Amino acid sequence: MKDLLSWDTNRGRAVAFCINIVSHKNSATYTIDGRHKKQSELKDESGKYNIQVDNPCTFLAQDKVKSFAEQGPQKLLYNTQKAGPKNLLEKHQKL
Secondary structure (H helix, E strand, O other), X not given: XXXXXXXXXXXXXXXXXXXXXXXXXXXXXXXXXXXXXXXXXXHHHHHOOOOOOOOOOOOOOHHHHHHHHOOOHHHHHHHHHHHOOOXXXXXXXXX
16 A cells, blocks of 8 residues: 655645555556556556556665665666656666
8 A cells, every 4th residue: 555645736735645556466456545446547547646656666665765775876866767757767868
């Protein structure tokens, strides 16, 4: 379960919501604030706030946060860019 806080640029305020993704052997169930959603609905809703639910770097468990922060400068930059907008790493590589 992921509690998220995001900034709603359209309304100029913070928005809090909870996303729960439960993976099974060959399927997954998705809920937002306790309401069941299809995967496409989850991506649409989270995309409004630039949250990449299919990017594992977006959600770090607390034990992983420490190891992420302890990376060397180059690896930290690379992994931070991977966690950012989808085209950020590509733009940097073109530079």
